[in-house]
Amino acid sequence: MTAADGGGTTTLVVRVENKAGVLARVAGLFARRGFNIESLAVAPTDDERFSRLTIVVGVDAAPMEQVVKQLDKLVNVVDIQELNPSASVERELMMVTVRAEPEIRGQILDLVRIFQATVLNVGYDEIMVSLTGSPSRVDDFEGLLRPYGIVDVQRTGKVALPKLVKAAPDPLAP
Amino acid sequence: MNMNGGQALMKALENEGVDILFGLPGGAILPVYDPLIDSSIRHVLVRHEQGAGHMAEGYAHATGRPGVAMVTSGPAATNIVTPLCDAYMDSIPMVVVTGQVPYAAIGTDAFQECDTTGITMSVTKHNYLVTEAADIPQVIHDAFYIATTGRPGPVLVDIPKDIVDPNNPRSAMEWYTPDSHDLPGYFPNQAGDAELIRQAAKLICEAERPVLYTGGGILKSRGAEALLELAEMTGIHVVTTLMNRGGFPDDHPLCLGMPGMHGNYTAVTAMQEADLLIALGARFDDRVTGKVGEFAPLAKIIHVDIDSAELGKVRRPDVAIQGDCRVVIEELVKALKEMGGSEAQPDRNQWRSRISGWQERFPLTYEQSKGDELLKPQYVLEQLRDSTPSDTIVASGVGQHQMWTSQYWKFNHPYTWVNSGGLGTMGFAIPAAIGAKAGRPDRMVWAVDGDGCFQMTAQELVTAATEGFPIKVALINNAYLGMVRQWQEMFYEERYSEVYLTRDVPDYKMWAEALGCVGLRVESPEEVGPAIAQANEINDQPVVVEFRCEAEENVFPMVPAGMSNSDVVVDPSQRDQPR
Numbered sequence A: 001m002t003a004a005d006g007g008g009t010t011t012l013v014v015r016v017e018n019k020a021g022v023l024a025r026v027a028g029l030f031a032r033r034g035f036n037i038e039s040l041a042v043a044p045t046d047d048e049r050f051s052r053l054t055i056v057v058g059v060d061a062a063p064m065e066q067v068v069k070q071l072d073k074l075v076n077v078v079d080i081q082e083l084n085p086s087a088s089v090e091r092e093l094m095m096v097t098v099r100a101e102p103e104i105r106g107q108i109l110d111l112v113r114i115f116q117a118t119v120l121n122v123g124y125d126e127i128m129v130s131l132t133g134s135p136s137r138v139d140d141f142e143g144l145l146r147p148y149g150i151v152d153v154q155r156t157g158k159v160a161l162p163k164l165v166k167a168a169p170d171p172l173a174p
Numbered sequence B: 001m002n003m004n005g006g007q008a009l010m011k012a013l014e015n016e017g018v019d020i021l022f023g024l025p026g027g028a029i030l031p032v033y034d035p036l037i038d039s040s041i042r043h044v045l046v047r048h049e050q051g052a053g054h055m056a057e058g059y060a061h062a063t064g065r066p067g068v069a070m071v072t073s074g075p076a077a078t079n080i081v082t083p084l085c086d087a088y089m090d091s092i093p094m095v096v097v098t099g100q101v102p103y104a105a106i107g108t109d110a111f112q113e114c115d116t117t118g119i120t121m122s123v124t125k126h127n128y129l130v131t132e133a134a135d136i137p138q139v140i141h142d143a144f145y146i147a148t149t150g151r152p153g154p155v156l157v158d159i160p161k162d163i164v165d166p167n168n169p170r171s172a173m174e175w176y177t178p179d180s181h182d183l184p185g186y187f188p189n190q191a192g193d194a195e196l197i198r199q200a201a202k203l204i205c206e207a208e209r210p211v212l213y214t215g216g217g218i219l220k221s222r223g224a225e226a227l228l229e230l231a232e233m234t235g236i237h238v239v240t241t242l243m244n245r246g247g248f249p250d251d252h253p254l255c256l257g258m259p260g261m262h263g264n265y266t267a268v269t270a271m272q273e274a275d276l277l278i279a280l281g282a283r284f285d286d287r288v289t290g291k292v293g294e295f296a297p298l299a300k301i302i303h304v305d306i307d308s309a310e311l312g313k314v315r316r317p318d319v320a321i322q323g324d325c326r327v328v329i330e331e332l333v334k335a336l337k338e339m340g341g342s343e344a345q346p347d348r349n350q351w352r353s354r355i356s357g358w359q360e361r362f363p364l365t366y367e368q369s370k371g372d373e374l375l376k377p378q379y380v381l382e383q384l385r386d387s388t389p390s391d392t393i394v395a396s397g398v399g400q401h402q403m404w405t406s407q408y409w410k411f412n413h414p415y416t417w418v419n420s421g422g423l424g425t426m427g428f429a430i431p432a433a434i435g436a437k438a439g440r441p442d443r444m445v446w447a448v449d450g451d452g453c454f455q456m457t458a459q460e461l462v463t464a465a466t467e468g469f470p471i472k473v474a475l476i477n478n479a480y481l482g483m484v485r486q487w488q489e490m491f492y493e494e495r496y497s498e499v500y501l502t503r504d505v506p507d508y509k510m511w512a513e514a515l516g517c518v519g520l521r522v523e524s525p526e527e528v529g530p531a532i533a534q535a536n537e538i539n540d541q542p543v544v545v546e547f548r549c550e551a552e553e554n555v556f557p558m559v560p561a562g563m564s565n566s567d568v569v570v571d572p573s574q575r576d577q578p579r
């Protein structure tokens, strides 16, 4: 299974101090303790002192509790959220360039329409499109494009936030 | 106040209460060695940077205060990697300052540049590359805070030359005294969860065969007194791991001594047969557990540690309490008192008599040398133990002599045992003893060293001689890398491969003298006592006493690596005893 289909993985959202070398500390810890990173996305946060890492970890590789506790010991790690795929909303961005001779370009544009993807650039026999979606949807799209001949593909690795509470608080509750 | 970064560094160290620095200068750190002249901090000039690191560790072991070392960039920084790793494994509070090439030169392969923070990332609790002179006061303040709080450990601060060089405008700064920490991700927690402590107390009151399994966390948390109260109130026996020798008095009737690979039979077996292990500041190290799957198979586990990552790392506890050992033990004692104190403890007479049965059948033992046989190292250690003050600080190297020292010494005071447990660093003893003596000049300090270990760091005896640290070294010359020889004898069919060191080269007596020490050589049992007495009298010079010992002596008991603790191999003379 891969990170993209959410099987056998857990997503950690790790807020770290925005300092030189922090990524090396996190990556080094994973390597040294024998933990496995399936994907990793790094981005600034609204507070410039911090960055957010979204790390997809193979759960078979190590007891998740150890991964979290060891990460938490890094002085530059501020907090860690463990996101279960079922309790979170996940998104990933893919940019892909596909073979698209003029006579089959229409078939590819059909797929683009069905998936609500975006055309980014068009060449005489290739087309570049992007899709943002749940990792499994991105997988499906990539799979459907593959027979046409993928020239180049870039995926960001997923980012995630916890799902929100659905039931409003009972106004009559004490 | 305007000053340069070098002055700020010295002032920051002074503000942290540093009274002694172990180090050796060089190009990148040169600017800091100038304001050092005007500082109240004493500097000890070492002969190898590894020595500086182990001295800082020895100082920390003996005093509980952070040890500090300062060295230059490149090869000096790499020379101190071993002590950093040693301190990391044994949770020793230490701050190491390294010089670095000027900030603008970093990444250019400049002369004596190395990626010090990269290299030491995995062997420090935290490290810093300081980029601005103005950051120095805050970083030093934070570095000491990190090194000494939570689970203690080494912190490295790498300082580019330009920010401390008064001739460089980048070194100019305005002094400030930091009044807080800039550590948004670091919150060491002391107190244990009250409900979990109550659950632990309940398990203790129900246990028929409990054992207190106590590790280095007792000493780190200054928890020896609290442990004594807990043990005496409950009447529960205590094993003290290699890292907690002295954390509970060996003379106490409840003390079972050291467990593990070379632990005594009773300590090993009591843990193995226990129905409750109360692990306090101990980490279920493989040298203690033997084959993990067969370790203490009947025991429930209460595990107390300041580092929550230790809870469940090796063995899943029934009650896991994250917190400072001393604080948690004190709360546990309170909770037990509320449940009725010693009255509430079940009758454990049967367990006690099993324990005393093991103690009677399987005491530590060895066969005394006969005729003109060479000395038995165990005999030397017994003599040394009996002819030195009870608060003598003992530092040891790594190998058979280390295990015999831990086995045969009577540690009745905390902070008297200085040793390299987790990393097992040969060469630790001499510099660590010097550091301990620097921290506790009022105490007698003996290093027990192997002939192999001695040859790794003997040059620091020059430091001891010239800087006025009259330590004493008991050199157990068994002509071998003895511990490795023992493994080859037992597990490689006596095929000895590269373990013979020779008996007479070097001439240790002459070498000691050349290093500025008094050198003594002892060959027969009658000479042992007088030589120790002579060494004890010398207080103006270091002394090395070479004890020429039997080469073939083995350390028993032994749990062979990877085997269950139930398969502990006892001394040959005890092999017919019923277990």
Ligand SMILES: Cc1ncc(C[n+]2csc(CCOP(=O)(O)OP(=O)(O)O)c2C)c(N)n1
Residues within 6 Å of the ligand: B397, B398, B399, B400, B401, B402, B424, B425, B426, B449, B450, B451, B452, B453, B454, B476, B478, B480, B481, B482, B483, B484
């Ligand atoms: C730096 C280092 N190198 C190698 C080892 C492996 N080792 C462990 S004990 C030992 C032998 C130590 O010999 P010696 O100092 O003579 O002590 P003895 O066992 O003979 O008492 C060796 C080589 C080590 N622990 N540390």
Ligand SMILES: [Mg+2]
Residues within 6 Å of the ligand: B450, B451, B452, B476, B477, B478, B479, B480, B481, B482
């Ligand atoms: Mg030896």
